[in-house]
Amino acid sequence: MPFTLPKLAYEYTALEPFIDSQTMQIHHTKHHQTYVDKLNEAIAKHPELANNKVEELLADNLKIIPDDIKTAVRNHGGGHLNHSFFWELLAKDKPISDNLKKIIEKQFESFDKFKEEFSNAALTRFGSGWVWLVLTKDKKLKIYSTANQDSPLMQGDKPLLGLDVWEHSYYIKWTSNRKGYVENWWNVVNWEQVEKSYNSK
Template sequence: MDKRKFLKTTILASTGIAAAPSLVLSSCNSSEKKEKTTPEINEKDVKKETSSSSPLFSLPPLVYGYDAFTDVIDAQTMEIHHSKHHQGYVNKLNKALKDTPVSGNTIEDILKNEALPIQVRNNGGGHFNHSLYWDILTPGGAMSDTLKAAIVKSFNSIEAFKEELATAGKKRFGSGWAWLCQSADKNLFITSTPNQDNPLMHVADKQGHPILGIDVWEHAYYLKYQNKRGEYLQNIINKINWTKVEDRMI
């Protein structure tokens, strides 16, 4: 090897040795930089985010057919009422809760919030109210002696109770609901609310625990009764499953 070739080889080798530490250091710095820019996942934050999300609700299936009691409510009204009106409330409630989350894991807890966004109030009320309505219309279930005694204690007689309940529905101006509720001291009382409000809400004239609700919106009865709301109320009261009502008592 001549002198010129020897010097060239030596210079290239020296340059490679000098560059290696720089390359290693550069690689370390790059890895360190990537690690620093990757956000750390905090389990508490994940749990907090999950727990703060609102639940999704679904349309409760009926355990009886739409034609279960056509002597009182026609099948077409029942089908439209359940599959269209109630489903609409559920869809809009889920959207409202996604847009504006409200604290509470059950619909009851949500409706007890002091300040409800109007969409949650209207559609959450619609979902809760109708779910209760379908349940207490489940065929069967006569009054037990225990429930009779509680009703007589609060209203003097079964007949007086039924008349007061029907009157609450008849006197509700426009659309709304008639309710049988329990107060904080567990006594029974009757009240009514407009639109899709209910006694769980802070806006109710009288708050309490609802155990029976009758829908007096026209879509609940108009095909069969037209403007005869009183006749609808008298008939629907005779279809109530009183076992279901009693099961809701606290």
């Protein structure tokens, strides 16, 4: 099978108390695994696609994907890509550098305003989805949310920071309190990883 569940670089307990280990374990071994399995099921129907990276499958609004598996690849390919990206963005004690902070401040007036706008997008996303900080094709930083498992890569934007706001990412600990989840998540943003993405081609 072409796609596999990536191993995490840390223990499920590593993000406590901000993100609880039970949520991490279920989110990784159940939810993410299901996206991987269902993506593989879809691709098995078109083995000519098996050597593509998931980014290539989703590019240009899934241009290369045949109609009969388009929805499955959009949902499960997106789920696999987004979660693989999300795990790498979580760490304790990876504060933002002065350099990246200045870049964000230039676009959003202040770092606090950036956080406020991002959090607000997370709290107002109706239903399941993600919130993103992206670098657009014309090199602007932008915050927006997507529904379900849609990735900014589908429209050619480069994700730098992403937050999963599906209920499965917080309901065990926070039940309906998405605000508590978002506020705590800020403590485990791996800003080194964000900067790495910003500087990547």
